[in-house]
Amino acid sequence: MALNFSQRPIFPAHTSEDNMVSPMRIVNGEKGGHDELRDRFGPRREVVDRGGSPDSVSKDIIDLLPSDPFGMDIDISTTFTAITGWFGDMELDYGDYMRNTFVNHKEDYGLFAGFSFFWNSALKFQSFPTNLMFHDQHNMDFNCVLVTKSEESVNDFATCPDVIGGDPHEAFVLALSYLGTKDLLAVERVCKSLCSTIHNDSLLWRNLYIDQPLNERITDDVLVQLTNRAEGNLQCLSLIKCPKITDDGLRRVLETNPKLTKLYIPGCTRLSIEGILNNLKAFNSNTETAGIKHIKTGGFYGITLDHYELLNNLLGIQKNNYIPHYYHRANSYQPCDDDRAIDVEICPRCQNLRLVYDCPTGSCQPKDHCRACIICIPRCAECGRCVHNSEYEETFSLEYLCSECLKQLPRCQEPHG
Amino acid sequence: MIADEIVLSFPNITRVTMSKVLEYCNIHGAGADDETRAFDEQFVDVDQKTLFDLVLAAHDLKIKMLYDIVGERTGDMMKGKTPEEIRIIFNIGENSCVDDHPLQKELNPWAFE
Numbered sequence: 001m002a003l004n005f006s007q008r009p010i011f012p013a014h015t016s017e018d019n020m021v022s023p024m025r026i027v028n029g030e031k032g033g034h035d036e037l038r039d040r041f042g043p044r045r046e047v048v049d050r051g052g053s054p055d056s057v058s059k060d061i062i063d064l065l066p067s068d069p070f071g072m073d074i075d076i077s078t079t080f081t082a083i084t085g086w087f088g089d090m091e092l093d094y095g096d097y098m099r100n101t102f103v104n105h106k107e108d109y110g111l112f113a114g115f116s117f118f119w120n121s122a123l124k125f126q127s128f129p130t131n132l133m134f135h136d137q138h139n140m141d142f143n144c145v146l147v148t149k150s151e152e153s154v155n156d157f158a159t160c161p162d163v164i165g166g167d168p169h170e171a172f173v174l175a176l177s178y179l180g181t182k183d184l185l186a187v188e189r190v191c192k193s194l195c196s197t198i199h200n201d202s203l204l205w206r207n208l209y210i211d212q213p214l215n216e217r218i219t220d221d222v223l224v225q226l227t228n229r230a231e232g233n234l235q236c237l238s239l240i241k242c243p244k245i246t247d248d249g250l251r252r253v254l255e256t257n258p259k260l261t262k263l264y265i266p267g268c269t270r271l272s273i274e275g276i277l278n279n280l281k282a283f284n285s286n287t288e289t290a291g292i293k294h295i296k297t298g299g300f301y302g303i304t305l306d307h308y309e310l311l312n313n314l315l316g317i318q319k320n321n322y323i324p325h326y327y328h329r330a331n332s333y334q335p336c337d338d339d340r341a342i343d344v345e346i347c348p349r350c351q352n353l354r355l356v357y358d359c360p361t362g363s364c365q366p367k368d369h370c371r372a373c374i375i376c377i378p379r380c381a382e383c384g385r386c387v388h389n390s391e392y393e394e395t396f397s398l399e400y401l402c403s404e405c406l407k408q409l410p411r412c413q414e415p416h417g
Numbered sequence: 418m419i420a421d422e423i424v425l426s427f428p429n430i431t432r433v434t435m436s437k438v439l440e441y442c443n444i445h446g447a448g449a450d451d452e453t454r455a456f457d458e459q460f461v462d463v464d465q466k467t468l469f470d471l472v473l474a475a476h477d478l479k480i481k482m483l484y485d486i487v488g489e490r491t492g493d494m495m496k497g498k499t500p501e502e503i504r505i506i507f508n509i510g511e512n513s514c515v516d517d518h519p520l521q522k523e524l525n526p527w528a529f530e
Contacts, residue, residue, distance in 0.1 A: 143422040148432045171472035178492030189500035
């Protein structure tokens with residue numbers, strides 16, 4: 001088999017700034033290669049030498065191999081890479097480039113040579129004043145050197161792992177806090193270490209949010225099991241349309257989670273207003289607990305004024321700060337960000353305790369008169385505007401859409417011919 | 418006047434990752450607006466390895482904004498997937514790390530009916 005020798009010299013006499021590839025391929029890319037270099041050229045001597053040093057040419061087989069047989073423009077680096085200055089804010093003057101000085105630069109230049117520097121070496125880096133960019137826009141002039149971890153070899157010789165599946169990456173575990181309950185339970189099944197992590201990390205279970213599709217399946221026992229994972233640190237419990245949860249199940253959760261402050265239970269049809277009130281009375285009167293401060297019921301069936309006043313007392317509400325609340329099909333069961341203590345209020349029109357909505361700014365005059373529950377004033381499911389004063393259409397899903405939102409709906413194409 | 422030299426050593430962060438982190442910090446230095454949102458979308462559209470490096474770097478450097486967007490992006494890659502799919506995407510072995518937990522397949526059966 002004939003070797004296809006590269007036409008490039010081993011030490012190119014004129015290496016352009018854009019092409020600092022060392023033909024001394026370090027195939028395994030790591031420290032082994034580095035040691036090899038040190039042996040050849042003595043300690044702390046730069047490999048890529050702009051002036052060229054033909055007397056260092058070795059007859060080793062590695063030198064005879066073509067440097068880039070497949071034209072892949074592979075990056076090479078070993079051990080430590082020292083960086084002078086900050087990226088993105090430097091213009092390097094290559095006219096002043098000196099021998100035995102390595103100046104690293106932005107990735108835009110592509111390939112870079114593989115060699116190592118030690119920070120405490122005798123070599124003097126070319127240093128120059130630079131501006132630092134911080135979040136607070138504080139500019140200083142000083143010399144700064146960033147020493148970072150070596151790049152891993154990007155070439156294909158080393159990337160394919162022989163092992164089919166290993167441990168989950170550390171970053172994977174850090175990202176678990178961005179997952180919902182269903183996804184956490186799925187990830188728990190991936191491998192044993194993740195199972196252990198998810199099971200034992202109480203921080204992941206501090207805010208429990210149960211929605212589709214788990215809401216229909218979750219029972220009292222499972223709920224207690226999940227809330228126990230927080231090890232008493234459960235702060236917010238959201239059960240959206242969970243028909244199997246009973247007053248007794250809620251009581252068990254409250255008994256073991258003294259730090260609970262937010263309780264969202266819209267659409268949980270087996271929870272009664274009396275049961276809620278009894279549970280809250282027991283929980284909030286317990287001196288060990290701070291007590292529930294926020295409750296969202298989604299408009300409880302059968303709630304009376306007495307219940308409402310009792311709720312107000314239990315939650316310790318002095319006076320509700322008025323914050324406008326707008327209707328949208330998606331937010332009727334979502335925990336709102338408005339931080340209100342109770343979501344229901346007395347409808348100004350029918351005097352029942354329901355969810356009350358305002359008209360979005362600028363669409364209704366006078367604004368204060370357009371404040372009522374959805375039964376008294378139907379609203380557009382998209383923008384929340386009242387529909388009785390303007391053109392609207394009732395859709396197949398039995399919701400109202402005003403003329404503006406109707407126009408923005410995607411339409412089917414008219415059949416031709 | 419030039420102050421003394423400062424050496425900042427980050428043995429766990431590669432040069433490539435650090436340059437991306439600095440790029441992010443520079444863009445977000447002035448506060449959030451539409452441009453930064455557009456930048457963020459393009460910023461997190463990277464391969465898995467780079468994304469993981471960014472998560473670790475943001476965690477080590479305690480840059481919350483960056484940590485949030487890359488963490489959320491990593492989470493998005495797992496959302497809605499079955500355990501088998503997650504194993505394939507992230508190259509995780511089923512039996513990594515010996516532990517005395519029950520069989521993974523039988524965990525929380527109620528959630529997977």
